[in-house]
Amino acid sequence: MRIDSPIISAGIKLTNLLILNLYLIIGCLPVITIGTSTIAAFSVTLKMTEDREGASMTVQFWKAYVKNLKHGIPLSLILLAGCGSILLDMRMIEARAGDAMGLLTAGIILILLLLLHFIYVFPLEARYQNGLLAGLANARGIFIVHLKRSLALTGILLAEFLLVTQFNTPLRTFSILFLPILMIYTISKAVMPVFRKLEDKDGKK
Secondary structure, eight states, X not given: OOTTSHHHHHHHHHHHHHHHHHHHHHHHTTSXXXXXXXXXXXXXXXXXXXXOOOSOHHHHHHHHHHHTHHHHHHHHHHHHHHHHHHHHHHHHHXXXXXXXXXXXXXXXXXXXXXXXXXXXXXXXXXXXXXXXXXXXHHHHHHHHHTHHHHHHHHHHHHXXXXXXHSSOSHHHHTGGGTHHHHHHHHHHHHHHHHHHHHHHHHHHO
């Protein structure tokens, strides 16, 4: 088997993704750096989709982590607040504390808002220089303009999550070791054609 054979290349990429997942988890440990670590992971996976990740994935990840440390924290806080609100909403529905229909509607709206902004904001921040509000607005714009792609991607991500976490298999036990980076890589594969199209348009202007 040649070192550049498809099987060897796929094995190397899989190993790199598992290592990258470990870096992602370590980077998320302070909790408020979840956004920073996610941006750093996307900075590597976006290059992986084009087979140009370079020699040292470790250096690329931690360099991007340090670069986006302050920039990623506000995104982390917004995401955590949104997820916390959804969890609180669900607990209130379960406890029947208040108008169930109103709480359900509010929960659905919150989920939609998070999807609308946070599927694309981290890869956008990894590839381009955006301000906080501009990044969220651009992420929302891409989701709406490429609605079919975005809905298909949402379905794929949901399927990955459910297949791994909802069945009592070894995959469920060890899901933290690979599921986050699997979903990040899936988003990277889906969004790169959009980024290249946007960059081609800008290059022709």
